[in-house]
Amino acid sequence: xxxxxxxxxxxxxxxxxxxxxxxxxxxxxxxxxxxxxxxxxxxxxxxxxxxxxxxxxxxxxxxxxxxxxxxxxxxxxxxxxxxxxxxxx
Amino acid sequence: xxxxxxxxxxxxxxxxxxxxxxxxxxxxxxxxxxxxxxxxxxxxxxxxxxxxxxxxxxxxxxxxxxxxxxxxxxxxxxxxxxxxxxxxxxxxxxxxxxxxxxxxxxxxxxxxxxxxxxxxxxxxxxxxxxxxxxxxxxxxxxxxxxxxxxxxxxxxxxxxxxxxxxxxxxxxxxxxxxxxxxxxxxxxxxxxxxxxxxxxxxxxxxxxxxxxxxxxxxxxxxxxxxxxxxxxxxxxxxxxxxxxxxxxxxxxx
Numbered sequence: 001x002x003x004x005x006x007x008x009x010x011x012x013x014x015x016x017x018x019x020x021x022x023x024x025x026x027x028x029x030x031x032x033x034x035x036x037x038x039x040x041x042x043x044x045x046x047x048x049x050x051x052x053x054x055x056x057x058x059x060x061x062x063x064x065x066x067x068x069x070x071x072x073x074x075x076x077x078x079x080x081x082x083x084x085x086x087x088x089x
Numbered sequence: 090x091x092x093x094x095x096x097x098x099x100x101x102x103x104x105x106x107x108x109x110x111x112x113x114x115x116x117x118x119x120x121x122x123x124x125x126x127x128x129x130x131x132x133x134x135x136x137x138x139x140x141x142x143x144x145x146x147x148x149x150x151x152x153x154x155x156x157x158x159x160x161x162x163x164x165x166x167x168x169x170x171x172x173x174x175x176x177x178x179x180x181x182x183x184x185x186x187x188x189x190x191x192x193x194x195x196x197x198x199x200x201x202x203x204x205x206x207x208x209x210x211x212x213x214x215x216x217x218x219x220x221x222x223x224x225x226x227x228x229x230x231x232x233x234x235x236x237x238x239x240x241x242x243x244x245x246x247x248x249x250x251x252x253x254x255x256x257x258x259x260x261x262x263x264x265x266x267x268x269x270x271x272x273x274x275x276x277x278x279x280x281x282x283x284x285x286x287x288x289x290x291x292x293x294x295x296x297x298x299x300x301x302x303x304x305x306x307x308x309x310x311x312x313x314x315x316x317x318x319x320x321x322x323x324x325x326x327x328x329x330x331x332x333x334x335x336x337x338x339x340x341x342x
Contacts, residue, residue, distance in 0.1 A: 002133045002215045002238055002276070002306075004252050006177055028178045033134050033214070033307070035170045040306070040315045046174045054167035054175040 003041070006030045012088050015047045015058040022056050025049045034061040043067035091339065093118040096148040098141070103155070103197040106189020111161040113194060114141050116148035122203030125230075125336030126153040128194045130187075130212030130219045132307075135160060135173035139312055140213075150329055152336070153198050157190045181252070184222055191223040207336040209264070211328065212237060214307055218255065225261040231335035233267045233328055236306050238276035241284045259288050265295040267331040269324045271304035271317070299327060 007029040015024045024047050034042040042061040049056040062070065078086070098116035105111040114136070118124060127147045131140040136158040147154035159182050164172035176182060195208040209231035212220030217237020224232035234240065240255045266289070270282050277285075279300055289296045301308065301320035308317040309324060333339055 004133075004181070004215070004239075008178060026178070028174065030177065033132075033313070035134055035173075038314055040313065046178065048174070048178065050175065050178065054164035054171035057171055057174055059170070059174065 003030070003032045005032065011047070013047075017058050018055060022052060023049055024058075025051065031064075035059070037061040037063075039063060091151060093120065093149055093151040095119040096145065098145050098148065101155075101197075103157075103193055105157060105161075105193040106186045109162065111190060111193075112136075112158040112165070113197075114144050114156045114158070115154070116141075116145045117153045117201075117203070118148055118151055120203070122153075122201075123205035124151055124153050124203050125205055125332060126155070126195075126198035126201075126208045127332060127336070128191050128198070128208065128210045128223070129154055129156040130191065130210065130216035130223070131156055131159065132212075132214035132216050132310075133173065133177075135169035137169040139310065143213075143309075146325075147332075151339075152332065153201060153204060155194045155198055157194045159187065159190060182219075184219075184253070187219050188223055188226040191219070192227050195227060195229065205337070207231075209233070209332050209336050211235065213309060214238075218252070221255055221262075221266070222258075224264055224266060225255065225258045227263065229264045231264050231267075231332055232262075233269065233331060235269050235309060235324070236271060236274055236277065241277065241281040241288075256285065256288055259285070259294070260292050262289070262292070262294050265331070265335055266297075267327060268296065268298040269320075269327065270298065270300045271306055271308050271320065272300050272302045273305035276306070297327075297331070299324070 009027050011027050013024045014021050028046040030044050045060050047058040096118050101115045102110045129144045144154045144156045160172040160176040164175040207230040210220045210223050211233040213235045217234040220232050221234045221240050239252050304317040304320035307315040308320040
């Protein structure tokens with residue numbers, strides 16, 4: 001099925017794409033057909049900067065289990081670091 | 090059955106919605122015709138190699154086939170996956186623009202000297218819904234909906250993309266419709282395709298639906314785990330029989 005589901009969030013940071021590092025401005029998350037992963041559906045995340053064109057994108061396609069594990073790993077890493085250490089503020 | 094073993098396949102530009110020049114992949118047999126024509130609507134992952142292969146397959150069967158790049162405006166020249174991501178983030182393809190692009194592709198095909206004037210449409214996945222939409226919005230001679238979701242059924246609330254159910258415009262269906270679905274699909278579910286079937290029956294429309302057991306969504310996709318050879322082989326036979334019957338003068342295989 002095409003879920004059409006799409007979550008979009010503005011982000012600050014950098015990603016490394018085809019042509020090297022670039023500034024990121026948005027992340028788009030959707031559960032839908034992957035381009036490459038050998039599954040019918042995956043959790044797809046596009047880290048992108050639309051102002052730099054369609055190729056300014058770092059894409060990942062994860063299984064549901066791995067996406068949830070990644071979320072936990074991010075939470076654990078942040079919890080282990082001093083509060084606010086990686087904050088933009 | 091006639092043999093069409095020479096073809097030309099290439100990228101062209103043609104006038105789509107609003108007169109915008111957009112890209113399309115055009116494959117055609119090199120004989121003088123007259124040939125029927127098919128507009129191929131790509132799936133949500135984009136104007137990709139698999140869809141171009143489908144487009145060539147129609148040419149090999151004796152059809153003029155044109156696949157519009159529905160994401161050309163958002164991402165001209167981009168790789169198909171980047172273009173699909175860009176179009177998705179921008180909210181998807183508006184229905185009105187889709188109709189204009191398919192209509193432009195149909196006009197492009199009808200204008201060819203090797204055209205017999207008859208044009209059909211086929212779409213896969215999100216393109217299945219769009220094929221139904223086009224067939225309800227444009228004068229066409231045949232349509233094929235391959236497992237298109239949200240022809241029937243309300244999308245969840247807070248849906249970010251411009252997708253609405255189409256059952257309300259089914260009375261405007263301009264041509265015979267072939268529907269190919271998987272029994273294990275949830276979008277569209279067998280209940281939803283049964284509802285569409287009832288509506289088309291009530292409206293007196295010409296249609297034929299087939300739902301394959303042991304198949305879900307995207308059973309035609311040879312490069313995905315959803316591929317189901319038995320359903321795909323039978324499905325292709327039905328697609329060609331449908332278009333042969335409605336777009337050509339030759340007997341169906």
